[in-house]
Amino acid sequence: MNQFDDGIREGMAEGERLPTDAAVVYARVQELSLSYRRRRRIAQSAGSAVLGVGLMAGLVQMHDFLQGGTATPQVTSPAARPADPSPSKAAPAPTPSKTEEEIPGRRELDAFFNAGYHWAEAEKLARLWHLDDPTDAKVMAGRRLLAGERLPIAPG
Structure with a gap:
């Protein structure tokens, strides 16, 4: 071997x-x-x-x-801000941010939630209007509310 x-x-x-x-x-x-x-x-x-x-x-x-992401950020008043200890330094330029009007669908969503509607009603509207996404139903409902129309479902 x-x-x-x-x-x-x-x-x-x-x-x-x-x-x-x-x-x-x-x-x-x-x-x-x-x-x-x-x-x-x-x-x-x-x-x-x-x-x-x-x-x-x-x-x-x-x-x-x-909840629709409609929470507004807390803004402090100028009087409530602490004084800048070194006023000689130049403050950095603020970065430009989108205003509420620039965000697509923001007005429609705000109108939907301000009318007292919630996620459950958005789901019902999406089924009624044959939409896949309840968010699309919220935007469409907000457009109708801004136009003065009544929705087929009452707010919950």
Whole structure:
């Protein structure tokens, strides 16, 4: 034969001569099983924590989306602002931002929510008007409300 076969035969013959106690083998199996279970539980709990944080962040975002995202930012009055300690420095130029009129559909959404309608009515209107997205129904309903028309569903 060759040298590899001889090495394998010698190793197997040596292993056959070693006494193996069933209790020792069983104890080792139990010990390994316990360590594997611990590792698996740690990995599962870490994954659950990451998933939970992601779900909470998504829930907060979804809540804002379902409310129509019409929350207005807090604006402080000039009198409430602290005095600038160094008036000699030139203030950085403010970045231009979109006004409420520049955001497409903003007026329509505001009209929809100001009339007392909510997400449930938007879903009903979307089904009634055969639209896939309730947001489109909110915009269409807002246009009709701005035009002075009445909607087929009363506000909830």
